[in-house]
Amino acid sequence: MTIPIEISRNEILTLYYYNKFLRKTLDALFIHSKRYADNNGEFFMTYEQLAKAAKVTPRTATTHIKSLEDLKIIEVTRSPLYLDEEGPRNPPNKYRLNLNIELINDERNKSIKTTVKSPSEYGQIMIQATANLFPNLEWARMDEILESLIINKNRNYS
Numbered sequence: 392m393t394i395p396i397e398i399s400r401n402e403i404l405t406l407y408y409y410n411k412f413l414r415k416t417l418d419a420l421f422i423h424s425k426r427y428a429d430n431n432g433e434f435f436m437t438y439e440q441l442a443k444a445a446k447v448t449p450r451t452a453t454t455h456i457k458s459l460e461d462l463k464i465i466e467v468t469r470s471p472l473y474l475d476e477e478g479p480r481n482p483p484n485k486y487r488l489n490l491n492i493e494l495i496n497d498e499r500n501k502s503i504k505t506t507v508k509s510p511s512e513y514g515q516i517m518i519q520a521t522a523n524l525f526p527n528l529e530w531a532r533m534d535e536i537l538e539s540l541i542i543n544k545n546r547n548y549s
Contacts, residue, residue, distance in 0.1 A: 396425035399502035400524040404495040407533050416455035419444035422513040424488055435483040444510035464489055495540055
């Protein structure tokens with residue numbers, strides 16, 4: 392099923408702010424939340440879907456989820472294990488992202504709309520969104536852009 396989503400420049404900068412080691416997993420959770428989050432920002436995602444979307448192993452996906460949870464970047468509601476006639480079952484966990492979008496306020500913020508068919512496309516969608524929202528190799532200066540926005544925001548609150 393194709394689902395339309397919208398991604399903004401400020402959202403990409405916010406994702407870029409977080410740990411580079413966890414970024415592919417966080418990007419996958421972000422796109423999945425855009426597709427499936429309810430009004431409270433909660434969504435389900437299996438470790439298999441996450442592994443496929445982030446192009447990591449299920450074990451790495453599990454480790455990244457725990458790290459993101461420890462850093463309070465996501466909230467996880469773990470589904471209980473239950474038994475039925477087919478054996479043990481464990482429904483997917485429920486997630487909610489705690490991204491500090493307000494941290495980044497680029498006055499050049501704009502957004503793009505795209506469609507997503509499956510988790511295997513998530514990485515490519517983030518690459519395309521980044522290239523479109525940060526043209527002319529501006530994406531190569533993300534650290535500088537982010538640093539200037541955070542410094543300017545801190546000056547405004549001093």
